[in-house]
Amino acid sequence: MTHPNLLVELFVEELPPKALKKLGQAFGEVLLTQLRAQGLADAASLLTSYASPRRLAAHVTHVAPRAADKPVSQKLMPVSVGLDAAGNATPALVKKLAALGADASAAASLKRAQDGKAEALFYESVLPGATLADGLQKALLEAIAKLPIPKVMSYQLESGCELPGWTSVSFVRPAHGLVALHGGEVVPVQALGLVSGRETHGHRFEAAADPVVLKNADSYALQLEEEGAVIAGFEARRAEIARQLALAAEQVGGGAEPIQDDALLDEVTALVERPNVLVCGFEAEFLEVPQECLILTMKANQKYFPLLDAKGRLTNRFLVVSNIRPQDASAVTGGNERVVRPRLADAKFFFDQDRRKTLASRVPQLAKVVYHNKLGTQGERVERVRAIATAIAAEMGGADLIAQADQAALLAKTDLVTDMVGEFPELQGVMGRYYALHDGLPAPVADAIEDHYKPRFAGDELPRGPVGLAVALADKLETLVGMFGIGNLPTGDRDPFALRRHALGVVRMLIERDLPLRLSALVGIAAKAMGPLLTQADAQGQLLDFVYDRLAGLLREQGASAQEVDAVLGPRPERLAEVPKRLAAVRAFAQLPEAPALAAANKRIGNILKKSPEADAHVTTALLREPAELALYEAMRKIVPDADAKFDAGDYTASLQALAALRAPVDAFFDGVMVNAEEADLRLNRLGLLDSLHRAMNRVALLERLAG
Incomplete structure (x- = not known):
């Protein structure tokens, strides 16, 4: 069954521009989450958020007028407590049933089920699904409460408010209207001292109708644009501004392009409801000032988009995003040009004054x-x-x-x-x-x-x-x-x-x-x-x-994976410039078939040495008795110097790969040699052999960190 779509709008005074995008997203997301939690919307329901300087709105598809009923199974008490020897309800059970709105006769229909070691009684009922009016009321209040409001303000409600007893409200800005439409029907909800309806307002000066009476939830964006002269969607308005900026720059010619600044574009999008990009200019003499100064003052103070030429140099033209579309825009462009001129003159004055003193002469001022x-x-x-x-x-x-x-x-x-x-x-x-x-x-x-x-x-x-x-x-x-x-x-x-x-x-x-x-x-x-x-x-x-x-x-x-990072940074390399090469070496080593066994052996050696603080990297060849320890010693004599030479040359990948040849003698050593021999000299010699091996294997990275 297909359900109608839902539209909720809060109409407010001008919202803080730097927070508008997040406010719009948060309002819609919390609203949808709450509707889903109550069973009024499902996973297929889609959210479209709207945010303009004077409104936050959300459109949710496929919203049910009432949530489905839910079967509920509630544990009451153990059977031994709820029923007597004859199987009749005890006073405790009767009292519990009465609290749930049932009488003693319901005891016969209670379900028995194992609960841990004891059998318990469960009361099964059906919880009626929430109506949209109740569910939306809860969701709306939750969405308002969870808005990431940078600073809350309190204001008095207008006289004649339909909610008696309210005196003041705390919100990001004073709210003046609330719309809640399910399809074409108004959903009765209240928030911020307002009662929901179907009327909203468009542009302050250029709306074709005021109020805008919404036909249904799906006509919101179109009616606001056609009757209210407002592009309600933040992203749609942003895209329109970007399109107009590019078009205006193209009309200026000469390869001009507006400066690229996403934060500025977001802020301007949050300042206008009906964007209209206009081309303005200033005297070329101001271009003698470093362009960073001029660009900053135009962007930060006036929210203008400076125009750069094909080589990235500032021109004496800039773009203004107006919120009105008059037939003759000369008054708007002229006003903006008059406003920016003193700003640029200040920048030129500062630049000229600063150059009268050398930087060296300013050093003593830093002491203050x-x-x-x-x-x-x-x-x-x-x-x-x-x-x-x-x-x-x-x-x-x-x-x-x-x-x-x-x-x-x-x-x-x-x-x-x-x-x-x-x-x-x-x-x-x-x-x-x-x-x-x-x-x-x-x-x-x-x-x-x-x-x-x-x-x-x-x-x-x-x-x-x-x-x-x-x-x-x-x-x-x-x-x-x-x-x-x-x-x-x-x-x-x-x-x-x-x-x-x-x-x-x-x-x-x-x-x-x-x-x-x-x-x-x-x-x-x-x-x-x-x-x-x-x-x-x-x-x-x-x-x-x-x-x-x-x-x-x-x-x-x-x-990089956590294991790779731990392995490379484990030895605390002093020259950080070596870290990328060590990381590449570890990744190459990890691909070798010998890597898992060597990493595991390295970890085993490390654990042995931690328990043997008396060990040092010294080996007496006369004490090497077992064939496996002799074989490991000889393999190390051939392989470790080669690995060390490659390490010293900065070829960490080759150094680790050379050590891979030690896998077989290392495996044989642990299979055939008892490290903790009873004779102290044998034990210390074998620990010394392992210590030497451990040091050689961990020069590039701590290989034990690669072990599973």
Whole structure:
């Protein structure tokens, strides 16, 4: 049997744009989940969510007017308690039946069933299915309660409200209408001081009818578009804006394209109900300002889409997404052009003013900027970063690199005290590069001033050159060691100093740029620069654990299995640049037929050695008596040096594959040799042989972690 579809809409005042998409999805999903839980919707029921600046709505297909009745079997009590020797109901059973609305005669029809060791009485009845009115009422209240509302507001209900006794309501925005249609019939429900009906409202100014009287649940989107001048669906409205943006850019010509920004597109989609893209412009003289400044002010302050030319350079044209479609749009375009002009003029003023002072002259101002109450000022921090950066540069290159890294580290934070970055903090680093080039500094230094913040987020690009890498590593390590050193560790979802991001940045730079740097040495360099500021015991050890944990998570995200990650990171490789090669070697080794047996043997050896702390990797050949231990020793003499040579050459795959030849002698050893011999010298010699084998097998990775 096919049931009608359901439409529920909350008509409200303008919703917060950055939360609208999630609000629309959550409203529909919770509504559907609750309807399914009550048997009013089934697995075949489909959800379509709608969200516009002034409405949240959900359309659910195949919704029953009433849920099916459910048979219920309720355990009452053990038979020995409910029935006497003659099989008649005891007073306890009669009382229990009365509580369920049944009389004593129902005792004869009770079902007996085994319940554990005893037999129990069960009362079987039929639970009537929920009506749509009752079920939707519950589902609607649940959907409202579970909305991910960023900030709740309270407001008074309008006078004449149909729900007497209500005085105020708490919701994301004041609600003014509620629609609930099952097919063409109104479902009587109440929420937020409103009673359901079939009337809603369209565009504030351009609706052809007000109110819009909905015919049925399925006509919602079409009627709103035709009569209300509103595109109700978030994704449909977003797609229409994207289409109009592309069309407007094409009409401008010259290969122009609107800037790609999904977050901006989502926000604008949440601001308009009837999108209309218009082309506007500004004076070309403003293009003398770095385009990042102009783009940021247009996007962040005005929600405009700047137009870029075919080479990715900013043009003096931009696109506005209007919420109205007048016949003559000149007033709209003119108004937006007048609004943006002061913003661009401010940016030009800041840029011109900032260039009157060199970055070097701003260094003393950093001593007045507090970085952290336990770690001092930005000026003090700069000196620490300089020390770390020059030490890293010394490991990476010669005197020129050291000098440029020192200069870049000295100036990297100076743009924080410029007017432009004061107005637009997002431009820190970017403006530093422009000002450094204006001051005549070398390009590698200027690039490093911008790049020392990179990578700023997952997937962000890395610093361009060695100077930027040295300063970026220094900046992140100073933050990590400093915060761990004062006990300011991230907890749960709280990470105010972005320590997880900094750790991943260090990991990515070391690996993706194949840097010949040791992780513990880098942490030690930073700790030395921090000096007596570090008050927490074992801060360096905690930080190393933290970095390896971040690396493990990154490898798993990239597709490595938990076993592979545990095996590779088990030996704590100091050069993180080696990790991808070690991971590839472990994967290749795991495909060999000898791998499972060797991994299991390795695990067995590890367990034996844990119980024998007196063992060391020393073997006396005269004490090798059994043929199997002699054979293993000889095999190791031939195979291990070859595996070690390949390991030292960085060919980890070949090193592990060479060790695969040890499978047969290892198996024979465990089959034919008693390790824990009664004679102490024999036992220690055999443990020494196993210790030598264990060390040789675990240089690339802890193979025992691959054992099932």
